[in-house]
Amino acid sequence: MSYHLSDDDVAFLRSRYGSKALQTASGLALTPSTLLADLTQLRSRYPEHAAAIAETVQARRRAAGKLRHADLLLADQTSVQQATPSPVAALRAADIVARRPGAVVHDLTCSIGSELTALAAEPGVAAVIGSDVDPVRLAMAQHNLEVSGARGAPCPTLLRADALTPTSTADVVIADPGRRNARGRVFGLEQLDPPLLELLSVYAGRTLAVKCSPGLDYRNLRTRFGFDGQVQIVSLDGGVREACLWTEVDGSPQNRASVLRTTADGRSLLYEVTSDDADDLDDPGVGEWIIDPDGAVVRAGLVRQYAHRHGLRQLDPQIAYLTGDTVPAGERGFRVLEQLPVNDRALRGALAARGCGSLEILVRGLDTDPDRLRKRLKLKGAEPYALILTRIGRSGVAFLCEPGVRAGGAGSGA
Structure with a gap:
């Protein structure tokens, strides 16, 4: 089970003393077989924050290879699992600039800031806003933006707000509805948090990008609910990561596949296929x-x-x-x-x-x-x-x- 950090935990971890505590804990195994002994050792030195220290180190290890600056992040394991991988977030930031150059972008469910970091690093974005209902996640996002070097221009503004309550007039809005409840992963459109159809309704008339499970039944969304935007399926290094629903995309292909591959030197390579591409083929058969x-x-x-x-x-x-x-x-x-x-x-x-x-x-x-x-x-x-x-x-x-x-x-x- 992931430990939920408190406001006090985050404040401690952001301090010089907390930073040293994390360095100390990074030398511990923190595996299931050693966790009890490791926590005992941490409690002897940091009695009030031992669990938060262990959770943060475990989260950083889980983020390695997925998020930039993983060794400096403040996060818990749940937020790392839910976070958008850095190459996917960077692709979306570039997409936004291609669609709306000079846009103000608002991430309604910013969590620990993985999407904000990519947006802040994209030169064609005019300004970035992040909001979340969880004040602890916002505090972690603030730290993560600082260590990522994203405090230049634009400097993200962080707000505590519900995703279904519009709090800005941003040109582009991003949302990542929760896909789990107390019983585990959910799949129905109405079970997402916030519900997908409510998001589409509240932000109708604005450019909205909604990150969903790659298993989303987007055909049902089109035929039953009249969604007429673009469905973008994104994979990274062979694993399908998400289905992103784009609204207000006149003239864009209805379906789009974006395939990202990471090279040995850490670069991201991309190819894309769309429903506007030609699809005539020779008769079926068996080749070499x-x-x-x-x-x-x-x-x-x-x-x-x-x-x-x-x-x-x-x-x-x-x-x-x-x-x-x-x-x-x-x-x-x-x-x-x-x-x-x-x-x-x-x-x-x-x-x-x-x-x-x-x-x-x-x-x-x-x-x-x-x-x-x-x-x-x-x-x-x-x-x-x-x-x-x-x-x-x-x-x-x-x-x-x-x-x-x-x-x-x-x-x-x-």
């Missing part, structure tokens, strides 16, 4: 390679557009696997060795003949559990392979492939 498109492309419903761009075709019109004679730069492909029926006996025989000892299994369109199948196949060799199970028409089919390889290159700079 099978490609599993990035999850953002799949969830945005843009597999055909992506395939057209790279000269690929589908194995089946209803399945997201693509095939062709080359693998697009930055993507992972599987070279096909043979096509097999989907039954254990045939698969076991083919794998045994090739001396397969480790097997990556990918499944689309079939009700197959990869882990259970792997156990039934009783692998005994030493060679690595990949097995792709899918459906062509009404029939299941298996493709035995070489291990997946990623083609060089990853997109353009973002």
Whole structure:
């Protein structure tokens, strides 16, 4: 369980004494097996704030690789889990400038300030406002803006306010409704906090960007509730992070997939596919390679557009696997060795003949559990392979492939 910091905790941690306490705690393991002993040690020196110190160090470790200046942040583990990764926040800040140059931007649910930091660093943003109902989160956000170097121009203004009570006339408004309640993660539009439809209603007529779960049923939002803005699905390093709903975007594509990849030197590379792209393809078939498109492309419903761009075709019109004679730069492909029926006996025989000892299994369109199948196949060799199970028409089919390889290159700079 994440410890909830208090106002006094944050004030202490922002002090010189608190900073030294965090440095001391950073040398402790703070793992489940050592936490009790580590807290005992911290209480001997910092009796009133030991739990807050441990929580902050654990949160910083969790933020490493996700948020800029992770080793200097004030946060709890829950807020880090909920925070927008820095590359995704930077992409949104650039999007806002592209849509509304010189805009004043208000983050209605700023929490610990991950979005504010990106906005404040974007030269084309005129001014930044952050608000939240939680005064402790606001205090942490103030600290995090200071250590991130975001106190230049623009200097974010922080307010305590409810997201459903307009407190500014900002040109662009950002919101990140809570996706959990006391019972765990929620999925219904009305279960978000604040409810999505209320946000759209309160800020109707203004440019609004709402960050939602990537599993949001945006088709239902369009057909049932008349949402006519843009749905942007964003992935980072192969994981789909969010669906961002943009209002007031006349002339923009309805659907957009934004794929971010982090390079070895820490840069973010980006490619995008939209519903305005061409989507005509050759007839389905099987080529030399099978490609599993990035999850953002799949969830945005843009597999055909992506395939057209790279000269690929589908194995089946209803399945997201693509095939062709080359693998697009930055993507992972599987070279096909043979096509097999989907039954254990045939698969076991083919794998045994090739001396397969480790097997990556990918499944689309079939009700197959990869882990259970792997156990039934009783692998005994030493060679690595990949097995792709899918459906062509009404029939299941298996493709035995070489291990997946990623083609060089990853997109353009973002």
